Amino acid sequence: MNKIVNYCQLALRCGKTSTGSDLIPSIQNQKAKLVVYSSACGLNRKKKLKDKCAYYKIECIELNELFFNQITQKNIQSLAITDQKFAEMIMNIEKG
Incomplete structure (x- = not known):
């Protein structure tokens, strides 16, 4: 899991991420290639992210x-x- 964290940190530093209010529009515009969310997210937020990702065929982790x-x-x-x-x-x- 440390490699996933490292790559996410690197992408964040390079400006290759969307967060906050830009997250859902980036999924809808299909600019997002992968969505990563915390297990601490609320149930409604998890469901919304999973549903949006499934509809637009974007991987979600x-x-x-x-x-x-x-x-x-x-x-x-x-x-x-x-x-x-x-x-x-x-x-x-x-995926291993």
């Missing part, structure tokens, strides 16, 4: 709260990776 909190110091619960290469690297690690 749930990370343990402890790992997700290591990504950034900001108080966020979910983020979208907008770069295809970062998304592919993270999905390869997730």
Whole structure:
């Protein structure tokens, strides 16, 4: 899981992510290639993210709260990776 956190941190530093109010529009515009959310997200937020990702055929990954909190110091619960290469690297690690 540490590699997923490292790639998410790198994508965040490179500006290849969407968070907050930009997250759902980036999914709808299909700019998001991968959505990563914390296990601490509320049930409504998880359902909304999963449904949007399923509709627009975007991969969605749930990370343990402890790992997700290591990504950034900001108080966020979910983020979208907008770069295809970062998304592919993270999905390869997730699938094993």
